[in-house]
Amino acid sequence: MSLSTHNLSVGYHDKAIVKDVSLIIPDGKIVALLGPNGCGKSTLLKAMSRILSPMEGEIHWQGKNLLTEPSRYLATQLALLPQTQPIPEGIKVKDLVAYGRSPYTGFWGRLTTDDNKVIQDAMDKVGVAELAEQLVSELSGGQRQRVWLAMTLAQDTPYLLLDEPTTYMDLSHQVELMELFKTLNDAGKTIVTVLHDINQAARYCDHLIVMKDGEIITQGEPETVLTKDMLKSVFSLNAQIHQDPIAKTPMCVVE
């Protein structure tokens, strides 16, 4: 139980969006946060990456309160990829990915050979190595999203928190990304991601957490979570559950 929340309430401007949530993120799995718009899944993710401070309750990392742990130490444990990022001016792809190493470097940000190896590795994994010398501001939306992902990978943390990472990506890159999650997961990383596509989540993730109105409705393996009743009550959808003919995972088809 590395990352857990305890009676957590969090939100914006004194208005709680996530309400009294107690949750243990299972170690070593690919976890998807699902739910309709405004259900609080992004807010929960932001709280777990200490962007938002809890109004009530606590978030624990390795059994200790997240807020009292040193920020730099946490930066080597938890990496976040937000939904939208600014476009930094005059920064090359290689520089941006290198910023992911900053929790490990000295005050001047000098890179060691090890650092450079991690950076190159991260760029290779998401396939942006050939963009290395280009300016981030000149890339397309999908390319930029992959560069940011490489930056998060360069942070080299056991936990990855991703807020809708497939936005702006074309279908083939989405599939590549989900396959990359599998590879990273096999190497021992835990991945927590907000997803919109239920079938994508069911196919690639080990553990689904379904939220509605700031509360957790159900969680568990895709086979147990993905039911006709759940789709009806959470997403107001009339849908049937079938087995994916290739991956043998459940998938929903809207009636």
Place this chain on the structure above:
Amino acid sequence: MLNVFKNLPYLGQYFILSFLLCLFAWLSLFSWSIVPITGQQALTALLHPDKNIIAHSIVLDLRLPRVLVAAVVGACLAVAGAIMQGLTRNPLASPSVLGVNAGAALGMATVSTIAPWFGLFGTSVAAIIGGAITWSLVMLLGAAWRGGNEHGRLVLAGVAISALCAALTKAMIILHEDQAAGVLTWLAGSVADARWSHWQQLWPMALVGLLGAFLMSPTLNLLNLGEDNARSLGVKLGWARVICSLLVLLLVGAALSVAGSIAFIGLLVPHMAKSLVGQDHRKVLPIAAIMGALLVMIADVVSRSIIYPIETPAGAILALIGAPFFIYMVRARTS
């Protein structure tokens, strides 16, 4: 008190404001004069003028044009501000914030330092041309972004243009020091020197500008809905922009050329008017005109009284009132 006023029917508000306008106009005719004038004298001077009484000639030759000019200048600037805010859909738009004042000042300073023989008419024309150049620059920038989401950026553009014009104006003043005092007084904005000749110059332009503005008010309402909606409702966007811009220049140019650079009326008054009568420009423009007139008139009375008998420029007083309001607006409108 304010709530009671807000709940009055439109015509009621209209009449109360007009009554206040007349009251202050009358007050302004006789108050703070070195030669004592009574309120009754001010009235008889208007109705049965007698050239042999000094008080009467002061009222007719000095005070009356001053009051009229103040009122019309205020009305022009307020309506111009309302048009600018409607056109750019930017609550911070106004002649002073978007750099039109500074541009006009630069034009005026250029002519009066380099070619002072052009006289009053020359400087007025130069002021209008200067204002027109900066306004078109700002509009070009605004058109380049489309849409009203870039409030901050438009204001920053205006500030930059103002800074450029102000720097050039200062350069003019320093290079031709003998004209410095005149330009500075003009920069501050004052109706203290208004005479009948100013009035003659002002009213035709103001009349055309104000009437045109009232005719454009339904179009401004449609522009409020956004460009695409306005276009689909049959507004010819290009024409609307050009006509509104010309109206703004006419109004601002008329006001600035007689009274100098009076800031913040165009920002302040449209918001006050909208808080009273809502967003309908057909109602906002007349109310804004009356309130603008009232405000400049009051500022003029205050400017006479604040360090009596020295006259402080009314524009400086308005700027001191207006700047905190600008800060308030910024805080309220950008989150």
Place this chain on the structure above:
Amino acid sequence: MRTLFVSFSLFSLLAFLVVLSLSFGAVSLSISEILSGFTPDSEFYFTIHEYRFPRAVLAVLVGAMMALSGALVQGVIRNPLASPDVLGVSQGAGLAAVVLMTLFPSVSIFWLPWAALAGGISAALLLWALCGAHSSAIKLAITGVAMAALYSSAVDFLMLTRPLEINNALLWLTGSLWGRGWDQVFMILPWLVLLPLAFWLAKRMNLISLGDEVATSLGVSIPVTRLSALAIAVGLTASCVAICGPIGFLGLIAPHLARRLVGGRHQILLPCSMVVGMVILLLADLLARTINPPIELPAGIMTAIIGAPYFLWLLLKTR
């Protein structure tokens, strides 16, 4: 490689401009005359050592500090259109100076820089109090602009009601290096302490450019970094304004040009901005005093005339 080339060209340009500004003026001097001017028994000793050299030194220092301050503000506010000018610091300092000049004309001119410094810092504190630590960057900038408008209308009001000192005040308010000497150089020297502090922030400034969320996730404390960078920027601007008056647009355009030359990594960007700032201010000062001698235009006017069109071009370009 590119960085090396850029820094070599910048430094050559800088050296060239220093020599030019020592050589041009009421009397033009040759290189050998300039060199002899540094020995006390030379006939040019006064012109060079007491007049032109301290002025050039001051231009270099002020240019560097203003540019650094601009780079810090742009980095923190994450808006390339921001600059120390939009924080209202210069105008606040100007107001304090004008208050001193008009309301207390008997006070020695010695106190003028200190009053300006106090004014600039209070303006920054007031802005901070109005906006708070958590407001968005663009709100900070626009509120700063509004505060600046308030200060300048107060300045106008004072100058109009007490027109006696108008020309002195006007000259000071546009920012000028005229008549500044070694005293002013020594006054500004202590503030150079802020330079290493700024460089110490360079790495975190890089991460701030990635957005608050990513920066937090990379272990940067946003409020602390933002506050310290702005505090350093205010210190730098206020001390410069106190000595030379507000020099507009320098803090805006120098970091921009530097970013185009060497990119956005602050470890290189900050020093490069400083050199670009030195070059611009030396150039502006040189132009300002040679364009129409013997009348000297304030250098602040020249920087505005160079800077404002560049700023507008930037506005058009960035979407």
